[in-house]
Amino acid sequence: MAVQVPKAVVKLPLILNEKSSGVTLIDSVANVESEIVRFQVPKKVGIAVRQGDRFAIYLRTSAPADITAGTLRMYLMDANKATRFKVLEGPIKAFMGGSSAGAFTVDDRTKQFYMPSGFSRETDEWLIITFEGADVADDAQTRLILEGVQFVQL
Amino acid sequence: MAKQFPTFPTEYAGIIAGFLIYRYGDRLHEYLKSFGAGVLIGSIGQLDIVKGLIPKAGSSSSSQREGKEQQALTVGDLARVESERTVVRGVL
Numbered sequence: 001m002a003v004q005v006p007k008a009v010v011k012l013p014l015i016l017n018e019k020s021s022g023v024t025l026i027d028s029v030a031n032v033e034s035e036i037v038r039f040q041v042p043k044k045v046g047i048a049v050r051q052g053d054r055f056a057i058y059l060r061t062s063a064p065a066d067i068t069a070g071t072l073r074m075y076l077m078d079a080n081k082a083t084r085f086k087v088l089e090g091p092i093k094a095f096m097g098g099s100s101a102g103a104f105t106v107d108d109r110t111k112q113f114y115m116p117s118g119f120s121r122e123t124d125e126w127l128i129i130t131f132e133g134a135d136v137a138d139d140a141q142t143r144l145i146l147e148g149v150q151f152v153q154l
Numbered sequence: 155m156a157k158q159f160p161t162f163p164t165e166y167a168g169i170i171a172g173f174l175i176y177r178y179g180d181r182l183h184e185y186l187k188s189f190g191a192g193v194l195i196g197s198i199g200q201l202d203i204v205k206g207l208i209p210k211a212g213s214s215s216s217s218q219r220e221g222k223e224q225q226a227l228t229v230g231d232l233a234r235v236e237s238e239r240t241v242v243r244g245v246l
Contacts, residue, residue, distance in 0.1 A: 046233030052241030122230030
């Protein structure tokens, strides 16, 4: 007789960064709102970002030089990218957390950005970050952190 | 020309029949008084406004809804609930 493994859901911290599974980094296009970070929620996973969770991103050119001017936006999209909701929009500096000169510094609480409201995404849905500015953000230089919680179905 | 009879909504047919039996039923048999009252009560149950209070067979009752809530939540459901929470941070 086969042994049936009981299904369970595990709650784990989510610390999304540029190296996380499912995250894709892309170069930006000068003066065009372009996707620089794509994250598709893996199968059997749901993520939740709560009000007060930390978000920071640091963009640099290929030179490399810090990018301190431009507009950053974050969108939530469905699995087909048919609908999208903008959840963040502001100058890049507001989300840098004081990072500079190649150091992704996010430990200064006075400079951190905390999410004003929560949101959730589930399997196959997208979290997209775009940048619009004169400088071209190099994907290899992009650093980010987004805190939250994830639920993984075993 | 054919004689026209007034028409009534079917919801009132039971009430009218009940009233007629209640009012004139004793002429046929005195026991029809109580029988007529029974029809009247039954006809009230046919009113739409009363029907709405009585769950139909196969519809979700309160106990069934409670059962649904007891079903395992998906990771998406859990994430939605979690996203409503607030992270309170201390001030340095």
